[in-house]
Each structure stands twice: as structure tokens, then as C-alpha cells.
Amino acid sequence: MKIVGIAACTSGIAHTYIAKEKLMKAAQALGHTAHIETQGTIGTEDELTAEEIKEADVVIIAADIKISGRDRFNGKKIVEVPTNMVIKAPKGLINKIADELEK
Numbered sequence: 001m002k003i004v005g006i007a008a009c010t011s012g013i014a015h016t017y018i019a020k021e022k023l024m025k026a027a028q029a030l031g032h033t034a035h036i037e038t039q040g041t042i043g044t045e046d047e048l049t050a051e052e053i054k055e056a057d058v059v060i061i062a063a064d065i066k067i068s069g070r071d072r073f074n075g076k077k078i079v080e081v082p083t084n085m086v087i088k089a090p091k092g093l094i095n096k097i098a099d100e101l102e103k
Contacts, residue, residue: 001098003027003034004048005060006067007083015083016040019062026090032098036060039067048072058097062086077101 005023009015020036027034035052038045050072053059059073061080079097086093 001027001032001057001094001101002055003032003036003058003060003094003097004052004056005034005036006039006048006063006069007036007086008039008063008065008067009083010064011041013040015064015087019083019086020046022087022090023060023062023094026094030091030094030098032094036062039063044068057101060086060093060097 007016007019007023016038020038023036024034035048036046037048053072053076056076059076059078061067061078062083063080064083081093
């Protein structure tokens with residue numbers, strides 16, 4: 001499964017980057033690929049390309065705030081969760097999404 005997403009927390013620092021790291025490591029451990037963009041106080045980092053979005057099977061938005069650029073994902077399966085869910089159970093989240101996509 002190809003995953004793209006955005007991580008963003010209220011302060012734009014700690015939880016944003018922890019969520020990104022947890023999602024990417026969990027995806028790799030489960031045999032998936034992931035590219036996660038961050039949005040925070042220093043702006044957008046690792047911005048998703050149009051090609052990455054086009055090829056993605058799912059978009060995970062792990063955010064505690066309103067994110068920008070949401071219209072890029074029109075037509076894609078989007079899963080929205082708070083950052084703490086990704087931090088606590090990234091593999092569980094990815095497995096649940098994979099199960100849903102197989103239905």
C-alpha cells in the first residue's frame with residue numbers, strides 16, 4: 001500500500017515530527033511505503049508531489065489543527081486522526097486502513 005499524508009499539531013513541533021516518524025516506521029515495518037508532509041510553525045516540509053498523491057492508495061491526515069492544501073487529495077480515500085492516535089498505535093491504524101481497503 002502506498003501511503004501519503006500530513007502531520008500537524010497545535011504547536012507545530014513535537015507531535016508533528018513524532019507522528020511523521022511513527023507513521024513512516026510503521027509503514028515500512030508492515031511492508032508499505034509512506035511519504036508524510038509536515039505542516040507547522042516553520043511552514044511545510046517534505047511537501048508531497050502531485051505524482052506521490054496520484055499513486056497513493058490512501059491519505060492519512062494526522063492533525064490537531066486545520067491543514068492547508070487539502071484540495072490536493074480530492075478523489076482519494078482520506079483517513080483523519082489526531083496525532084496522539086498515530087503516536088500511540090501507528091501499526092494498528094495502518095492495519096485497519098489496509099483491511100478497509102481490501103473490502
